[in-house]
Amino acid sequence: MAWVERRGNKWRVRYWKPDGRAASVPGSFETEPAARAHADQLNAAPSEPTEQTHDPTHPAPRPAAPAAPTTPAAPHAVTVAEWAEIWWQTLDIGDNTRAYYRSLLTCHVLPRWGATPVDQITPADVQVWLNRLRDTYATATITGLRKLFAMVMTDAVDNQLLATNPVRPRRRGRGRIEPRREATWADEHQVLTIAHRILRLASRNQCLLVITAAYTGMRWGELAGLHRDNLDITHGRLYVTADAGALHEVNGHLTLGHPKTHASVRTITLPPFLTQLLATDLAASTRPFVFTTPRGKHLRRSGFQRRLWTPAVSGGRHRSETWTPIKQGLTFHGLRHSHKTWxxxxxxPEVAQARRLGHTMENKIDNVYAHVATSVDARLLAGLEARWHRSIERYRQNRNDQGAPPIAS
Structure with missing residues (x-):
């Protein structure tokens, strides 16, 4: 079976060759109807001769002239859109990753490649497409598109829809020299200033959210989904569980589910000052989750970012005060980078950092961590405790007893 395909402003007719490869009828057609008419001619198979009884009174009919050879019937060529629909059903990924992939597919990949048969994409076509996108989109977006499209096409190869993957890493050319961007982080004094500002803007609970993020290195979803049953005040620990260790926000819907990776399921020890702050805050409320809105509802990242984080970090006019900016480019996730820097x-030791942050180490040395965990954790917590008290002392000196209500005495 032949089919038609648009190429720029014209149309061409495609068919399958006997060796199983797709080919094109020479030339092109100005309109789609003209191309379809030619494809229909190729698809029209000759009628089979029927058996007739010989009648001696009538001469036998002259044998028909042999039909001209026809193009072999071609199976339907699988397009990128058709394959992506099948490929999508094979994924086993988290909700946030699924939403990210869906956005890249619907906004970038399918508008450009959806109608193209998967075996008609060349490496040059892909590279030209990505190069053009660089003028509009960030490097991280281009990298994400290349990786996603490579996954889609690799699985197409595995399913024998094409021979080789046309989405390949760049191995030639000098490429673009991008400035190296290091993760933005804050010191303990900057963290305390941000926390005090959020205390002024909202509540003690959301101020404590910032402090906990900086002194545990937890992700936003792990903090927003932390249930009070997973906080052990007696022993100074909190637990990120496998079944409901993170709050996911996808397309405006909030759900509790598993954290980012298997390594994210972990126990995090708390410095004494933080244990006390959390105990005091929870004692004043019966809400089921540790960090919530003032009305006890789940926190949303976008709302927290807009109403609290940005004003506190970027500075500006607040009531009768003028707040100076804290640090350009600092995000809430930057508190996690801050914790690792501390x-x-x-x-x-790196192995203790990985365990605390929920990272997987490439080698196996983390197996020895259990033998030194107690002494390492004690030193780790002592360092965090000292850092907190240094920040409190400097904050008091800078404020000269004129400012914000204290978080802790």
Whole structure:
């Protein structure tokens, strides 16, 4: 079976060759009806001769002239859109990753490649497409598109829809020299200033959210989904569980589910000051989750970012005060980078950093961590405790007893 395909402003007719490869009828057609008419001619198979009884009174009919050879019937060519629909059903990924992939597919991949047969895409076509996108989109977006499209086409190869993957890493050319962007982080004094500002803007609970993020390195979803049953005040620990260890926000819907990775399921020890702050805050409320809105509802990242985080970090006019900016480009996730930086500064072993942050180490040395966990954790927590008290002392000196209500005495 032949089919038609648009190429720029014209149309061409495609068919399958006997060796199983797709080919094109030479030339092109100005309109789709003209191309379809030619494809229909190729698809029209000759009628089979029927058996007739010989009648001696009538001469036998002259044998028909042999029919001209016809193009072999071609199976339907699988387009990228058709394959992507099948491929999508094979994924086993988290809700946030699924939403990210769906956005890249619907906004970028399918508008460009959806109608194209998967075996008609060349590496040059892909590279030209990505190069053009660089003028409009960030490097991270281009990298994400390349990785996603590569996954889609790799699975197409595995399913024998094409021979090789046309989405390949760049191995030639000098490429673009992008400035190296290091993760933005804050020191303990900047964290305390942000926390105090959020205390002024909202509540003690959301102020404490910032402090907990900086002194545990937890992700936003892990903090927003932390149930009070998973906080052990007696022993100074909290638990990120496998079944409901994170709050997911996808397309405006909030659900509790598993954290980002298997390594994210972990126990996090707390410095004494933080245990006390959390105990005091929870004692004043019966809400089921540790960090919520003032009305006890789940926190939404976008609302927290807009109403609290941005004003506190970027500065500006607040009532009768003028707040100076804290640090350009600092995000809430930057508190996680801050925690890791603090651990590095305090000489905490890399294996302990990985366990605390929920990272997977490429080698197997994390197996030895259990033998030294107690002494390492004690040193880690002592460093965090000292950092907190340094920040409190400097904050008091800078405010000269004129400012914000204290978080802790």
């Amino acid at each position: 651990l590095i500064e305090d000489g905490v």
